Amino acid sequence: MTMEQGRIVEQDRPGPGAANPPDLGGSKWVLCSPHREPAFLASCSAAPRPRRGPGRGFSSRQMERELLASLLKEHSRAGGIQELALSRNPLGKPYLWLEGLPGPPISFSRSAGRLWAALGTPRSWLGLDAASPEEFAGSYPFKRVFQETEWQAATSLTRGDREEAGALLWSVKEAVVKARGCGYHFFGPRRIHLEFAGLGEHGPCWRGHLETPVPDLVDPGSQGIIPAASVRLHEVWLSVAWMTVAPGEALAPVG
Secondary structure (H helix, E strand, O other): OOEEOOOOOOOOOOOOOOOOOOOOOOOEEEEEOOOOOEEEEEEEEOOOOOOOOOOOOHHHHHHHHHHHHHHHHHHOHHHHOOOEEEEEOOOOOEEEEEOOEEOOOEEEEEEOOEEEEEEOOOOEEEEEEEEOHHHHOOOOOHHHHOOHHHHHHHHHHOOOOHHHHHHHHHHHHHHHHHHHOOOOOOOOHHHEEEEEEEEOOOOEEEEEEEOOOOOOOOOOOOOOOEEEEEEEEOOEEEEEEEEEOOOOOOOOOOO
8 A cells, every 4th residue: 555645735626725635546644743743544445334233333343453453564563463452431532452551542533435543652642533525515503513713714725615614624623522532522512612723734733722621530631722633535624633641641541
């Protein structure tokens, strides 16, 4: 497979800074934070998850493991490890275990018929989200979901395309709450404030801030700014957020 660095090389239809790297036939990329911290990404085609039935989730878990194994092989000294396991805490945050020990931070997302996986470094918790513009067509309540300043920034980046702007902002907001480890369990997307931080090597960069402190039952971590970066790939907006882990804080679930 070919590695593509996610760098802007040509202008895409949605607008300046919303560029697609050329698809060279591969399914792996690197997306870096505004502070140059990498997230290694992989994706594969994925059928919709069945809502019920004994087989629900099995193929998804297998695909998640296979994507992570491929990323570890290329980007980690743990690539030769045989035992790879996944777990999730009560809020759904995923954890990677290698030979029974905590592994690097991970995150997953599904959109537009693809499963995405992200592998980070021990410096930060990671949040990944992919969102398709098709999810925001019709009478979507944009003004009830997004703040005015962030909406103006997103529509400027996407040349006024509301569906593109909605997908972009949603992917960033969900990446931020995934990095924080709580998802949307305690508050809605409008209470996550985004500030456009300029165009990076890959596309738009952002600063995310949670309006409300996260309850104590969530793993400890920064309550401040969470940086994020976005890129448009495979018909979706893909965003990654990084929350720096304080010295001494574990990446593995507590308790």
